[in-house]
Amino acid sequence: MKSSRITPWKRPQRLRIAACWVAGTVALLPMTSAVAAQPSRDLIVVEGNRRVDAETVRSYFHAAPDGQFDDAARDAALKALIATGLFDKVSIDRSGERLVVHLSEAPVLDRVAFEGNKKVKDADLQAAIASKPRGALQRATVQADVNSIIEAYRHVGRDDVRVEPDIIDRGNGRVDLVYAITEGAKTTVRQINFTGNHVFGKRQLNAVIKTSATNMLSFLTGGDVYDPDRISQDQEQLRLYYRSKGYADVAVTSARAEYDPAIKGFALTFAIDEGLLYHFGDVSVTCDIPGLDCDKLRRLPLARSGAVFDGNALDKTSEVLAIEMAKLGYPFARATPRLDREPAAQRVGITFVIDQGPRTYVERIDIHGNTRTRDYVIRREFDIAEGDPYNKTLIDRAERHLKNLNYFKTVKISNKPGSTPDRVVLDVEAIDQSTGDFNIAGGYSTTDGALVELKVGERNLYGSGKNVQATFTYGQYARGVDLAVSEPYFLGTKVAAGIELFGRQNDATSYQSYASTIYGATLQLGTPINEQLGVQWRYSIYNQNITLVPNSSGLTPSLPIQQAAAAGPAWVSSVGSTATYSTLDNTKSPTNGIKSQLSQDLAGLGGDVKFLRTVEDVRYYKSINSDLTGMVRAQGGYITGWGGQQVPLMNNFFGGPTMVRGFATNGFGPRDLTPGTTMDNVGGSMYWATTAELQSGIPGVPDEYGLKASAFVDAGSVFRYSGSTSSLQVANKSVVRSSVGAGLTWASPFGALTVDYAVPLTKAAYDVVQPLRFSAGGF
Numbered sequence: 001m002k003s004s005r006i007t008p009w010k011r012p013q014r015l016r017i018a019a020c021w022v023a024g025t026v027a028l029l030p031m032t033s034a035v036a037a038q039p040s041r042d043l044i045v046v047e048g049n050r051r052v053d054a055e056t057v058r059s060y061f062h063a064a065p066d067g068q069f070d071d072a073a074r075d076a077a078l079k080a081l082i083a084t085g086l087f088d089k090v091s092i093d094r095s096g097e098r099l100v101v102h103l104s105e106a107p108v109l110d111r112v113a114f115e116g117n118k119k120v121k122d123a124d125l126q127a128a129i130a131s132k133p134r135g136a137l138q139r140a141t142v143q144a145d146v147n148s149i150i151e152a153y154r155h156v157g158r159d160d161v162r163v164e165p166d167i168i169d170r171g172n173g174r175v176d177l178v179y180a181i182t183e184g185a186k187t188t189v190r191q192i193n194f195t196g197n198h199v200f201g202k203r204q205l206n207a208v209i210k211t212s213a214t215n216m217l218s219f220l221t222g223g224d225v226y227d228p229d230r231i232s233q234d235q236e237q238l239r240l241y242y243r244s245k246g247y248a249d250v251a252v253t254s255a256r257a258e259y260d261p262a263i264k265g266f267a268l269t270f271a272i273d274e275g276l277l278y279h280f281g282d283v284s285v286t287c288d289i290p291g292l293d294c295d296k297l298r299r300l301p302l303a304r305s306g307a308v309f310d311g312n313a314l315d316k317t318s319e320v321l322a323i324e325m326a327k328l329g330y331p332f333a334r335a336t337p338r339l340d341r342e343p344a345a346q347r348v349g350i351t352f353v354i355d356q357g358p359r360t361y362v363e364r365i366d367i368h369g370n371t372r373t374r375d376y377v378i379r380r381e382f383d384i385a386e387g388d389p390y391n392k393t394l395i396d397r398a399e400r401h402l403k404n405l406n407y408f409k410t411v412k413i414s415n416k417p418g419s420t421p422d423r424v425v426l427d428v429e430a431i432d433q434s435t436g437d438f439n440i441a442g443g444y445s446t447t448d449g450a451l452v453e454l455k456v457g458e459r460n461l462y463g464s465g466k467n468v469q470a471t472f473t474y475g476q477y478a479r480g481v482d483l484a485v486s487e488p489y490f491l492g493t494k495v496a497a498g499i500e501l502f503g504r505q506n507d508a509t510s511y512q513s514y515a516s517t518i519y520g521a522t523l524q525l526g527t528p529i530n531e532q533l534g535v536q537w538r539y540s541i542y543n544q545n546i547t548l549v550p551n552s553s554g555l556t557p558s559l560p561i562q563q564a565a566a567a568g569p570a571w572v573s574s575v576g577s578t579a580t581y582s583t584l585d586n587t588k589s590p591t592n593g594i595k596s597q598l599s600q601d602l603a604g605l606g607g608d609v610k611f612l613r614t615v616e617d618v619r620y621y622k623s624i625n626s627d628l629t630g631m632v633r634a635q636g637g638y639i640t641g642w643g644g645q646q647v648p649l650m651n652n653f654f655g656g657p658t659m660v661r662g663f664a665t666n667g668f669g670p671r672d673l674t675p676g677t678t679m680d681n682v683g684g685s686m687y688w689a690t691t692a693e694l695q696s697g698i699p700g701v702p703d704e705y706g707l708k709a710s711a712f713v714d715a716g717s718v719f720r721y722s723g724s725t726s727s728l729q730v731a732n733k734s735v736v737r738s739s740v741g742a743g744l745t746w747a748s749p750f751g752a753l754t755v756d757y758a759v760p761l762t763k764a765a766y767d768v769v770q771p772l773r774f775s776a777g778g779f
Contacts, residue, residue: 043069043097043098043099044057044058044061044069044098044099044101045095045098045099045100045101046058046101046103047100047101047102047103048102048103048104048105049103049105050105050173051105051108051173052086052103052105057081057101057103060077060080060081061073061074061077061099062076062077069099074092074094074099077092078090078091078092081101081103085106085136085138086105086106086136087103087104087105087106088104088105088106089102089103089104090102090103090104105173106136106137106138107136107137107167107169107173107174107175108134108135108136108137108173108174108175109131109132109133109134109135109136109137109174109175109176109177110133110134110170110174110175110176111133111176111177112126112129112131112132112133112176112177112178112179113176113177113178113179114178114179114181115178115179115180115181116180116181116182116183117181117183118183119153119156119158119183119186120152120153120156123371124152124371125149125152125179127371128145128148128149128151128152129145129148129149129179130144130145130148131145131177137167137175137177142165142177145165145179146163146165146179149161149163149179149181150163153183154226154227154228155225155227155228155229155409156225156227158183158184158185158186158187159184159187159226159259160184160185160187161181161182161183161184162181162182162184163179163180163181163182164179164180165177165178165179165180166178166179166180187226187259187265187266188214188224188225188226188265188266189211189212189213189214189224189225189226189257189265189266189267189268190213190214190224190260190263190264190265190266190267191213191260191263191265191266191267191268192206192209192211192212192213192268192269192270193267193268193269193270194269194270194272195269195270195271195272196253196271196272196273196274197272197274198274199242199245199247199274199277199626200241200242200245200626201625201626201627203626203627203697204591204626204627205238205241205270207586207589208234208237208238208241209234209237209238209270210223210230210233210234210237211223211224211225211227211230211231211234211268212224214265226257226265226266227409228257229409229410229431230409230410231255231257231268232255233410234255234270235252235255235270236252238252238270238272239251239252240311240312242272242274243310243311243312244310244311244312244585245308245310246277246278246279246308246309246310247274247275247276247277247278247309248275248276248278248309248311248339248341248348249273249275249276249278249341250272250273250274250275251272251273251275252270252271252272252273253271253272253273254269254270254271255268255269255270255271256268256269256271257269276343276346277308277309277346278308278309278341278346278347278348279306279307279308279309279346279347279348280303280304280305280306280307280308280309280310280347280348280349280350281305281340281342281345281347281348281349281350282305282349282350283301283303283304283305283349283350283351283352284298284350284351284352285297285298285300285301285321285335285351285352285354286351286352286353286354287354288353288354288355288356289330289333289354289355289356292325292328292330292333292354293328294354296324296328297321297324297325297352297354300317300320300321300324301313301317301321301350301352302316302317302320303317303350309348314337314350315396316531317335317337317352318335318336318337318352318393319393319394319396319397321335321352321354321393322334322335322391322393322394323383323394325354326389326391330356331388331389331391332356332357332358332359332360332389332391333354333355333356333357334354334355334356334357334391334392334393335352335353335354335393336352336353336355337350337351337352337353338350338351338352338353357390357391357392358390358422359389359422360389360390360422360423360424361387361388361389361390361418361422361423361424362384362385362386362387362388362389362390362423362424362425362426363386363387363418363419363423363424363425364386364418364425364426365379365382365385365386365425365426365428366416366425366426366427366428367379367428367430368427368428368429368430369410369429369430369431369432370408370430370431370432370463371432372432372460372463373407373408373430373432373460373463373465374463374464374465377407377460377463377464377465378402378428378430380489380492381398381401381402381405382394382395382398383397383398384398390424395413395426398413399411399412399413402428402430405460405465406435406459407430407432407433407435407459407460407465408430408431408432408433409431409432409433410429410430410431411428411429411430411431412428412429413426413427413428413429414426414427414429415427432463435458435459435460436457436458436459437455437456437457437458437459437469438455438456438457439453439454439455440452440453440454440455450475450476451473451474451475451476451478452473452474452475453471453472453473453474454471454472454473455469455470455471456469456470457469457470465487465488465489466485466486466487466488467484467485467486467487467488467498468484468485469482469483469484469485470482470483470484471483477506477507477509478504478505478506478507479504479505480502480503480504480505481501481502481503481504482500482501482502483500483501483502484498484499484500484501485498485499485500486498486499486524490525494527494528495525495526495527496524496525496526496527497523497524497525497526498523498524498526499521499522499523499524500521500522500524501520501521502518502519502520502521502522502542503517503518503519503520504517504518504519505517507549508549508551509665511664511665511666511667511768512665512666512680512681513549513551513555513557513558513561513678513680514546514547514548514549514557514561514564514565514680515546515547515549516544516545516546516547516650517543517544517545517547518542518543518544518545518650519542519543520540520541520542520543520572521540521541521542522538522539522540522542523538523539523540524536524537524538525537525538532581532582532583533579533580533581534579534580535577535578535579535580536577536578536580537575537576537577538575538576538577538578539573539574539575539576540572540573540574540575540576540601541571541572541573541574541606541607542571542572543569543570543571543572544569544570544572544648544650544651545568545569545570546561546564546565546649546650547565548561548562548565551678553678555676555677555678556676556677556678557677557678557680558672558674558677558678558679558680558682558728559672559674559677559724559727559728560649560672560680560682560723560724560728561649561678561680561682563649563723563724564648564649564650567648570607570608570609570648571606571607571608571609572603572607572608572609572648572651573603573604573605573606573607574601574602574603574604574605574607575601575602575605576599576600576601576602577599577600578597578598578599578600579597579598580595580596580597581594581595581596581597582594582595582596583595584621588747589708589747590621590629591621591622591623591629592621592622592623593620593621594618594619594620594621595618595619596616596617596618596619597615597616597617597618598614598615598616599613599614599615599616600612600613600614600615601613603651604642604643604645609641609645609647609648609651610641610642610643610645611639611640611641611642611645611647611648611651612639612640612642613637613638613639613651614637614638614639615635615636615637616634616635616636616637617633617634617635618633618634618635619631619632619633620632620633624694627696627697628694628695628696629694629695629696630692630693630694630695631691631692631693631694631695632690632691632692632693633689633690633691633693634688634689634690634691635659635687635688635689635690635716636686636687636688636689637653637686637687638685638686639651639652639653639685639686640685640722641722646722646723646724647685647722649682649683649723652682652683652684652685652722653669653683653684653685653686653687653718654666654669654681654683654684654718655667655668655669655681655684655687655716655717655718655737656668657756657758657770657773657775659687659689659714659716659718660689660714660715660716660737660738660739660758660760661712661714661739661741661743661756661758661773662714662739662741662756662758662759662760662769662770662771663737663739663760663763663767663768663769663770664768664769664770665770666680666681666768667681667767667768667769667770668681668717668718668735668737668763668764668767668768669681669682669683669684669687669717669718669719670682670683670684670718670719670720670721670730670731670732671730671731671766672728672729672730673729673730673731673766674727674728674729675729679766682721682723682730683718683721684718684719684720684721684722684732685720685721685722686718686719686720687716687717687718687719688716688717689714689715689716689717690714690715690716691712691713691714692712692713693710693711693712693713694710694711694712695708695709695710696708696709696710697709706746706747707744707745707746707747708744708745708746708747709742709743709744709745710742710743710744710745711741711742711743712740712741712742712743712758713738713739713740714738714739714740714741714758715736715737715738715739715762716736716737716738717734717735717736717737719732719733719734719735720732720734731764731766733764735762735763735764736762737760737762737763737764737767738760738761738762739758739759739760739761740758740759740761741756741757741758741759741771742756742757742758743755743756743757753774753775754773754774754775755772755773755774755775756772756773756775757771757772757773758771758773759771
């Protein structure tokens with residue numbers, strides 16, 4: 001067995017990158033009509049061929065009109081044979097009237113393997129290189145593969161990688177190709193700087209981009225990896241961010257990464273030219289298409305005169321207009337926003353010009369780069385298919401939707417010429433990224449005590465787009481499990497479907513004298529109405545039960561608690577819906593926009609209980625400056641029994657820190673004050689709460705750490721107890737509770753962890769306060 005090494009810097013003299021042996025041999029096979037025209041065996045002599053048939057080689061020779069093979073014919077055949085990539089050497093000599101073709105066939109690759117790679121998987125490297133098993137060994141291809149492997153390592157933050165290809169001779173013209181990889185140390189982004197930014201500070205801009213400087217959490221988030229593709233995306237995200245905040249002329253002129261030996265990593269600098277802050281001037285729609293009723297389109301623009309310029313509003317308006325015109329029978333029509341700037345007044349007049357675009361059709365949609373995600377998952381994000389009229393607005397919309405899936409590291413859609421001038425081929429490059437989640441968290445919650453939580457999930461199961469999540473919680477006072485599966489395109493429609501199985505057991509604590517269990521399932525269907533509005537429909541069935549727990553104090557449980565425990569387990573069968581309207585600029589860390597959720601549930605379609613519950617929650621965010629965001633929240637709810645039934649105790653509203661911070665769980669609301677009892681909170685049928693809050697980063701703490709401070713004022717009340725009051729002393733007044741305080745939130749890889757300290761300002765004498773609170777959950 002022989003081994004030889006290909007030095008990466010040696011350039012081949014006469015070979016070009018070739019296809020595999022099988023495909024190359026098929027390409028060499030002549031068509032039936034060409035076989036009849038093959039040159040005579042006596043005139044073309046083939047030597048040195050072992051796998052490629054001599055007649056196939058002869059098919060590349062085409063005689064001149066006089067039947068002779070002149071120098072031009074011989075040269076054309078030589079170039080064609082070399083271009084196949086199946087031969088290491090090709091030469092043609094003349095011997096009298098005959099041509100003698102001398103061949104040295106390229107070895108066939110038995111195996112292509114990698115050694116020394118730990119940070120990049122074999123499958124990812126195989127997808128990056130062109131050399132494949134059963135293909136021809138081509139030295140130019142091997143050199144290109146070396147560069148591709150180096151580039152793959154750069155994308156995971158390793159710039160000091162070395163790759164040396166080894167060829168192992170297996171005999172009979174077959175070889176193994178092994179790429180020996182020395183990965184080197186990880187090269188990360190150590191500093192991120194911005195120049196030219198006067199309106200938005202470094203902290204706010206850092207929150208816009210995905211790349212982050214190295215910090216103590218980088219081993220979990222991976223945000224400090226030097227990835228040229230990600231940096232290019234960050235550059236575009238910064239431009240879009242400024243454009244959405246009124247800066248119509250913004251330009252992110254460069255994103256320069258330089259290795260700094262002093263910090264042993266890259267220093268990344270974004271150069272920004274902000275331009276002026278503009279407001280919308282007059283907004284109009286003009287039509288240049290005969291027969292199109294422009295009046296139907298003039299009510300659609302989302303941009304409003306006098307408002308701060310918003311590039312997102314322009315893009316969404318173009319989409320809305322394009323979709324509407326397609327419905328009206330004008331699929332080639334396009335809406336192009338024309339901007340008329342008035343720098344002195346800092347206003348921009350917007351005219352959406354409707355004209356007829358070129359009559360071009362989508363011939364084909366080519367998808368590549370997705371080694372895991374299935375093609376249909378990508379195709380369903382397009383509003384057009386093969387054969388449909390080409391519409392640039394809808395293509396841009398599809399690209400944005402694919403990026404928002406968060407399945408891909410990069411997404412790029414470009415056009416290629418089709419088979420005819422009125423055809424275009426869409427080239428979709430979607431590079432997969434990891435979509436699995438595995439988190440283990442431990443801590444302490446003032447509600448659940450000491451706890452451990454395990455989360456396991458996959459957002460793109462087997463590349464199908466399905467989301468599977470499992471959460472297991474074990475705490476000092478609570479245990480729970482939650483299993484959920486969702487499909488974003490149920491039965492091929494734009495309806496999201498999901499099922500959730502859950503169970504939770506709560507022990508008695510100092511906040512409640514009884515234990516409770518609940519387990520069941522929920523089926524969900526979600527329907528998007530438009531980009532900002534969606535409706536979720538659900539059916540839930542669950543079993544709930546209250547259990548009395550002996551207490552050392554000798555107190556008697558409150559009568560409503562005894563009655564609920566005596567009633568035993570009850571099944572709740574309910575249907576409901578939630579309408580969500582959101583204009584938030586960021587779902588995790590919003591700085592501007594509104595989010596409103598209206599939920600209703602009707603129980604009694606089967607089961608043991610009957611009630612109707614309505615809950616509303618509205619939040620409004622407003623950026624005050626680059627580091628400070630204001631938030632105002634209002635929430636309220638109402639529940640009532642029907643069919644002659646009362647609302648079960650467990651389904652009432654209980655006042656606590658989710659409404660007004662500074663109060664304990666079940667800390668305020670209607671309470672049984674009967675002497676000698678445990679004086680439990682018995683819940684109310686109505687509640688309201690409001691919050692005013694200021695949120696800010698912490699000076700001196702890098703934004704990459706995900707720490708955010710807040711100061712807040714809360715107020716609210718739970719009232720109107722609807723149960724029996726016989727032989728009870730129930731405090732049931734609508735007392736306003738309020739508090740003022742401060743908090744700290746950490747956007748950890750395990751979810752948002754929050755600590756609040758609030759001091760109650762107004763309360764009832766029987767309320768239970770708790771100034772310090774720890775919690776874990778969503779933003």
